[in-house]
Amino acid sequence: MITKSLYQEVILDHNRKPRNYGKLDKASHHAVGHNPLCGDHLDIDLNLEGEHIEGIAFHGESCAICKASASMMTTVVKGKSLADAEMLIKEFRDMATGTLDLAHPHHLGRLTVFAGVRDLPTRVKCAILPWHTLHAALNSVSTASTEAEDDPMHAPIGDA
Amino acid sequence: MKIIDSTLQPRIDSTLDVAHVRADFPILKLQIEGKPLVYLDNAASSQMPQAVIDRLVRYQTSQHANINRGVHYLSETATAEYEAARRKLQYFINAREDREVIFTSGTTDSINLVMHGYGRKFIGAGDEIILTTLEHHSNIVPWQMLAEEKGARIRVVPINDAGELLIDEYEKLFNERTKFVGVMHVSNALGTINPVREMIAFAHARGVPVLVDGAQAAPHMKVDVQDLGCDFYAFSGHKMCGPTGIGILYGKAELLERMQPFKGGGDMILSVTFERTTYNSIPHKFEAGTPPIAAAIGLGAAVDYLSSVGIDAIAAYEGELLNYATERMRQIPGVRIIGTAAKKTAVLSFEVADVHPHDVGTLLNQEGVAVRTGHHCVQPVMLRLKVPATTRASFAFYNTMAEVDTFIAGIRTVQKIFI
Numbered sequence: 001m002i003t004k005s006l007y008q009e010v011i012l013d014h015n016r017k018p019r020n021y022g023k024l025d026k027a028s029h030h031a032v033g034h035n036p037l038c039g040d041h042l043d044i045d046l047n048l049e050g051e052h053i054e055g056i057a058f059h060g061e062s063c064a065i066c067k068a069s070a071s072m073m074t075t076v077v078k079g080k081s082l083a084d085a086e087m088l089i090k091e092f093r094d095m096a097t098g099t100l101d102l103a104h105p106h107h108l109g110r111l112t113v114f115a116g117v118r119d120l121p122t123r124v125k126c127a128i129l130p131w132h133t134l135h136a137a138l139n140s141v142s143t144a145s146t147e148a149e150d151d152p153m154h155a156p157i158g159d160a
Numbered sequence: 161m162k163i164i165d166s167t168l169q170p171r172i173d174s175t176l177d178v179a180h181v182r183a184d185f186p187i188l189k190l191q192i193e194g195k196p197l198v199y200l201d202n203a204a205s206s207q208m209p210q211a212v213i214d215r216l217v218r219y220q221t222s223q224h225a226n227i228n229r230g231v232h233y234l235s236e237t238a239t240a241e242y243e244a245a246r247r248k249l250q251y252f253i254n255a256r257e258d259r260e261v262i263f264t265s266g267t268t269d270s271i272n273l274v275m276h277g278y279g280r281k282f283i284g285a286g287d288e289i290i291l292t293t294l295e296h297h298s299n300i301v302p303w304q305m306l307a308e309e310k311g312a313r314i315r316v317v318p319i320n321d322a323g324e325l326l327i328d329e330y331e332k333l334f335n336e337r338t339k340f341v342g343v344m345h346v347s348n349a350l351g352t353i354n355p356v357r358e359m360i361a362f363a364h365a366r367g368v369p370v371l372v373d374g375a376q377a378a379p380h381m382k383v384d385v386q387d388l389g390c391d392f393y394a395f396s397g398h399k400m401c402g403p404t405g406i407g408i409l410y411g412k413a414e415l416l417e418r419m420q421p422f423k424g425g426g427d428m429i430l431s432v433t434f435e436r437t438t439y440n441s442i443p444h445k446f447e448a449g450t451p452p453i454a455a456a457i458g459l460g461a462a463v464d465y466l467s468s469v470g471i472d473a474i475a476a477y478e479g480e481l482l483n484y485a486t487e488r489m490r491q492i493p494g495v496r497i498i499g500t501a502a503k504k505t506a507v508l509s510f511e512v513a514d515v516h517p518h519d520v521g522t523l524l525n526q527e528g529v530a531v532r533t534g535h536h537c538v539q540p541v542m543l544r545l546k547v548p549a550t551t552r553a554s555f556a557f558y559n560t561m562a563e564v565d566t567f568i569a570g571i572r573t574v575q576k577i578f579i
Contacts, residue, residue, distance in 0.1 A: 007523065007577055015578075038518055038534055039548040061548060063516035064578070123522060 006065070006116035006123075014068035019075050024057045033133030033144040035125055038063070042070055044133045051081050056134075063126050065117065070130035072111060082138060089131045096127050176477040181469060181558050184209040188558060195528030198563045203348050203376060203507055203554030204532050205398045208462075212401060215461035219454050226450055228427055242453050245460030246443070252463040253393065254384040255410050262416070262443045263456050266407035267375040268298040270394035271342070273409055273446060274371050275302040277419035278392075279340065285311035287339040290368075292317040292325055293544055294347045294354070297537045299373045303342060312339075319544060323350035323499040330359060334366050341370040345377035349536040349552065350499025351482075351507030353377075360389045369415065375399055379466070379556070380505045381475045385410050397455060402462035406455035409446070416442045423448040474557040481555045481564065482506040488568045494575060498550050506555035509536075512571060515578045517551040523577060524551075527570040 027045035034041050040062040047055035056074045073092075077085045084107075091108050094100035098118035102108075117127045125146040136144035182188050187207045190197040199207060219241065225234035227242050243258070250258045264270045279302075283289065289303050293316055300314075307314050315338075317330040325343075341363045345356050360370045369391035377383055379400035385393050392415075397406040411419075421428055421439055425448035430438040439445045466474065485508055489495055494513035512520050521533035532552040535542050542548065553567060 007519075012577065038516075039542070040516075063518040065519070120522060123518065126518060 006114070006120070008113060010072075010110065010113050011064065011068040014071040015064040018058075018067055018071040020057045020071065020078070022057050022059055024055050027055075027057075029137045029140060031133050031137035031142055031144055033060075033129045033136070033146075035062075035066075035129055035146045037125070037146070040066060040126070040129065042066065042130055042133050044070075044130070044137050046134075046137045048082070048138075051083070053077050053080055053082070053085060058130065058133075062129070065114075065123055065126040066129050069114060069127045072113075073130050073134065076109070076111060077134065085134065085138060089135050092131050093128055096124050176469065176473045176557060178477070178558065178560050182560070184211065184465075185558055186210055186213070192528040192530070193526050198527075198529040198559075198566050200553040200555060200559065200563070200567060201530045201532050202379075202556040202559075203399070203552065205404070206379060206401050206556055207558070208403070209401055209465050211465050212403070212458050212461045216403065216454055216458045219457050223457075224454070227453055228444075238453055241457050241460075242451070245456045248460040248463050249408055252383075252467065253378070253408075253410055254386055256386060257413055259442050260410055260413050260416065262409040262411065262446045263451050264394075264407045264409050264446075265405055265452065266396040266398070267296075267373060267394045268407075270392075270407050270409035271299055271371065271373065272302050273422040274392050274394070274411070275306050276422040277446065278369070278415065279303070279306045280309070281418075281420050283310055283312050283339045286337055287312045288315050288333075288335070288337045289313070290315045290317065290330070290333050290338060290341045290343075290363075292330075292343050292354070293319045293540050294323070294325065294350070294352060294538065295342065295344055295540070296348055296373060296375070297539070299342050299344060299371075300540070303340075313337075316540075317343075319352075319541075321545070322501050323347065323352045323541070323545070324501045325352075325354055325359075327355065327359070331362055334363075334368070338363075338366065338368050341368055342373070343370065344373040344375075345383075346374075346380065346505050347499070347501075347538075347541070348376045348507070349509055349538045349541050349550070350501065351376075351504040351509075351554075352499060352501040353381075353503040353505060356390070357388050364389065376505065376507075380478060382471050391415055397459040397462065400459075400462055401465055402459035403452075403455040405452045406459050408459075413442060416446070419446075421445050421448070425449045427451075469557065477557050478506040478555055481559055481561070482508070484561055485553065485555070485564045485567070488564060489571075492568070492571060492575075495571060498545055498547055507552065508554075509550040509552045511547060511550060512574060512578075515574060517549045519578070520551045520571070520574050523574045524567070524570045527566065527573065529567050529570045531567075 024045035028048045029046035032043050042060035045057045058070045091106050096117050114127050117123050132144040185207050223237045225238045227239040246261050247258050250261045315333045318326050346353050356372050363370045371392040372390045374393050374395040378395040391412050393410040398404040428440050428445050428448040430440050496511045498509040517533035534549050
């Protein structure tokens, strides 16, 4: 069962006790991510020193998948170089959308607990939102949206 | 004329035999994630009985051609079947004449037709349109577009915490600038049944026409447009066991005749020269181009099917499902029902404490239970009730009490995972 493997203990734990949750006292970079389909939003504060992520924090309203993804992301990218962070953003996005072959070398480590979202198209955006928002913050863009036209996951879901 | 398809067994008793009904729906035999499908997303779209599927197959295999054109056998057959479907819909909603029943692509298309055909001709600068907080985006956005174009103003009827319209406030909104009222018969997100008959009477006493969005009512209760007195009534085929891509706009003949066409093209004209075009009579004036003929005939078969089950029996049975599901749900700590109107259809929107609706929906799917999560195209309702999103279970007459139990057990499973 794909779903069961997605809601595994590590994800539930990060949802219950999100790491680096809150705001930074002094942030050099900041971005807000929106998923207008469900109204979820996520704020990310960054403190960059030179080419490294010195500090990172997040807060917002979101589902368990999104919150756990954000929490684990902060623990992984903290202390990383900007280039490494961008590489992880790309690899995570490719994993979530099913274009990354996990059999080949990658740098995702325990982030592979999110691999199951590739089979749940409506939940891919939940997992990716924190990474999009991080990308926006790193590039000094103040907002990110899962529905932005340049978003590779842009595919509005209808309603009734 | 034969209205009821002879292949269906008449069910004259008022009680509904759900086992018998379920056997009519092949999709209900599906397994999802290894579990029997429990389909509780009927407010989004309902499932199709074999009788309707068979009717579509019969049309495509032996009756299809373009309508209103050929003198050949198939064209005449398709035209006759298409017009027969219109009459089935006429009887289903008790319209006075068949020319008051216009085939559209769905409720959204029907409302846009009224906005363009009536609104753009008769609503001007400074005029006011009354809508309600409960409206689906499809009965808000067209009127906003009109208001922007004309310099008109939209007034909104508020709701209480239970999700019921405040009728006193509705009445206070009327003034000499009020030119139109748009109101949904039943709320898609909350299930509230609005007192549209009384609201229409109040508007008519002030000479204001009323459009009723009946998308969530037509499948679940007897709709009589003459008894309601509405000027327009819009609904969709796919929410009432019919195909997608087909819907109905009922309009009073005298209003439809005064309206301008919505779309221009073939079939909606009597004569065309480059100097002048003469429009066809209603309903053809509003059915430009080749319509979804098969879907219209399929919708005709769907209302035959609903009538054979009995619309009053459907309403009574779904009421029992709602009562049972509501009672079971109230027993679960940490679950809050959103939308507690005194008069409701079988729709349950709810929140599970500390669990996001998307997680609820994904985990219920693991139990085979299909529900809807999100804002349900009613962001003003979500804003008013201060919920970002809800999970919604919406029932149909083919759901069972045992399925309610599976659904309730599923919610408890979700809660256990998130403890």
